[in-house]
Amino acid sequence: MSRRLLPSVRYMSSSIKMNDRPTPDALLTKIASYVHNTSIDSKLAFDTARYCLLDTLGCGLASLKYQQVQDIIKPIVPQLGQITNGCNVPGTNYTMDPINGAFAIGTTIRWLDFNDCWLASEWGHPSDNLGGILAVIDFINRSSPTAKPFVIKDVLEAMIKAHEIQGIMALDNSFNQVGLDHVILVKLATTAVVSKLIGLNEEQTVTALSHAFVDGHSLRTYRHSPNTNSRKSWAAGDATSRAVRLAYLVKNAGIGCIPSVLTTPRWGLYDTLFKGQPFKFNQRQEFKSYVMENVLFKISFPAEFHAQTAAEAAMMANKRLIALGKSANDIKSIRIRTQDAAMNIIDKSGPLYNYADRDHCIQYMIAVPLIHGRLTADDYTDEVAIKNNDIDNLRSKMFCVRDDQFTKDYYDPQKRSIANALLIELNDGTMLDEIIVEYPIGHKFRRDEGIPLLMSKFENHIKERFGDSKQAQRILQFSTDDDFENLPVHKYIDEYVMK
Known part of the structure; x- marks a missing residue:
């Protein structure tokens, strides 16, 4: 029986790669x-x-x-x-x-x-x-x-x-x-x-x-x-x-x-x-x-950030409609002028299946303020969404268009705007003046306006969880104390334990 020769050592070594350990990236x-x-x-x-x-x-x-x-x-x-x-x-x-x-x-x-x-x-x-x-x-x-x-x-x-x-x-x-x-x-x-x-x-x-x-x-x-x-x-x-x-x-x-x-x-x-x-x-x-x-703070609305200014514009539009003796039912169409990022993430038509679907839909986050004059976490629940056909009806009247300047300003490191603009046409043919909001209230450019509202938001969350209790008051006192930075962390977190 003939013997098969093993590959030569030279042939085998040619396929071996050096295993030198590199320095860290x-x-x-x-x-x-x-x-x-x-x-x-x-x-x-x-x-x-x-x-x-x-x-x-x-x-x-x-x-x-x-x-x-x-x-x-x-x-x-x-x-x-x-x-x-x-x-x-x-x-x-x-x-x-x-x-x-x-x-x-x-x-x-x-x-x-x-x-x-x-x-x-x-x-x-x-x-x-x-x-x-x-x-x-x-x-x-x-x-x-x-x-x-x-x-x-x-x-x-x-x-x-x-x-x-x-x-x-x-x-x-x-x-x-x-x-x-x-x-x-x-x-x-x-x-x-x-x-x-x-x-x-x-x-x-x-x-x-x-x-x-x-x-x-x-x-x-x-x-x-x-x-x-x-x-x-x-x-x-x-x-x-x-x-x-x-x-x-x-x-x-x-x-x-x-x-x-x-x-x-x-x-x-x-x-x-x-x-x-x-x-x-x-x-x-x-x-x-x-x-x-x-950094950008979310202050007014629990919503995907690219829609913060859109929701704020919708709140302003709601007030205009009320002043005219109109409501969301009188709207024929809404053009949403927005940035490229919003177009990619939250421009959404068709059925919305859950909370997560709704808080990532710019049309939904505009419809609720226009109808109810608010946008809260509860507004994304099935109880609100499924029982209110007006929301989906109003969504069907909206369309997004990409604005090149909004997109440019979005990426500009000196601006970092998150602009949205709403142009509303009523059933009777009336065109409301376009409402443009470039910077959300949580933006650095609006810090003086935003920080008091941010602290009010914090206080509301504390009292919602702990009520108007001594525990809630202690948390608020610690949190606003001049020596807050020197407080041991575990001592502060002790105040957040649910009794």
């Missing part, structure tokens, strides 16, 4: 260095972060009146909701490990689509990162009672840095264009700041960030027709929870770095998802505190 080291080495000295950033913290906590409390959010955050094993020295989930009596706590807090924060917003090439809600930040800090304070506790200022600094990472990444990089959801940036930003909070060094933070990039990423389909779904309301909770888990895996198990997670040929993120194109940083090259200083 530059973006990983840049983010880690920012988190560990950059001091935040902007008073504007800290002042804005304080308002952001209060507003975000209030939004979380407001969500808890809805049964579905309560069902989503409750632990699968009941005992896991009553862990000794666990982090508290504000507005509940849960004490959880920081991973499940981050999911619960992050989910309540995002549920009503009422927390802050950042709009650029990518969209998102930087305060979603508070889910991980607050869960970790509260847990560390309670589980290490002899150590120097984290204070509110530490939360604010972590928020500023998480906002910056998420927001700067979003300026020139569109994840939605490749079908990914923006919560990838929540996972990245939370991983970065939480790594430092739990005691990782700069090199370990690089490792954690590499896993945040390689970890499974959410498809964006649940935010868009025809698949709009309530997942959009807990996706950020999931992302911030995953971030906390990754940071602790580095700390507890020493999981190794994936140094060229972005740049390695074929298998890296750039080649796999971005056609070989690296991330861009054209508008801002450095991380500091720009995003927190310019």
Whole structure:
């Protein structure tokens, strides 16, 4: 029997690739260095972060009146909701490990689509990162009672840095264009700041960030027709929870770095998802505190941000109709002049199947104020939508047109407007003057007008959850105290426990 010759050693070796370990990708080291080495000295950033913290906590409390959010955050094993020295989930009596706590807090924060917003090439809600930040800090304070506790200022600094990472990444990089959801940036930003909070060094933070990039990423389909779904309301909770888990895996198990997670040929993120194109940083090259200083607050309406000015314009139109002795029933047509982003995200006709469908439909968010002179979270429920045929009837009379100047101003870093304009024609042929709103009340250009309303929003959320009680009064007193930044975090969160 003849013998088959083995391939020659020379032939075999020609297919072997060198396994030299590369240095970590530059973006990983840049983010880690920012988190560990950059001091935040902007008073504007800290002042804005304080308002952001209060507003975000209030939004979380407001969500808890809805049964579905309560069902989503409750632990699968009941005992896991009553862990000794666990982090508290504000507005509940849960004490959880920081991973499940981050999911619960992050989910309540995002549920009503009422927390802050950042709009650029990518969209998102930087305060979603508070889910991980607050869960970790509260847990560390309670589980290490002899150590120097984290204070509110530490939360604010972590928020500023998480906002910056998420927001700067979003300026020139569109994840939605490749079908990914923006919560990838929540996972990245939370991983970065939480790594430092739990005691990782700069090199370990690089490792954690590499896993945040390689970890499974959410498809964006649940935010868009025809698949709009309530997942959009807990996706950020999931992302911030995953971030906390990754940071602790580095700390507890020493999981190794994936140094060229972005740049390695074929298998890296750039080649796999971005056609070989690296991330861009054209508008801002450095991380500091720009995003927190310019963040957008949602003050007037729990609605997708590209429709905030449209809803405000609709409220103004409602008053005009009343002054004319008319109502929404007298409307023949409505032209909505808007930005490109709104056209892509919330321009929607046809049936709306759930809450998530409705709060991402610009026509719905215009119809309700025109009919009722309001737009609240309850207005997206089946009880309101299904029982009111007038809403869908009015929606059918609307059409969107893309405005190039609105789109240009939307991307202009000196403006960052979110303009909408309504042109209403009545059945009798009367054309009302077009109503244009360029900047929502939560925009930096309207801070003086917006902050008192933001604090009123916070107070309303506190009293809605805790009533006009001594507990509510203590929360409001702590929150407005001059020494608030020096308050131990767990002492403040104690006030939010549901008795």
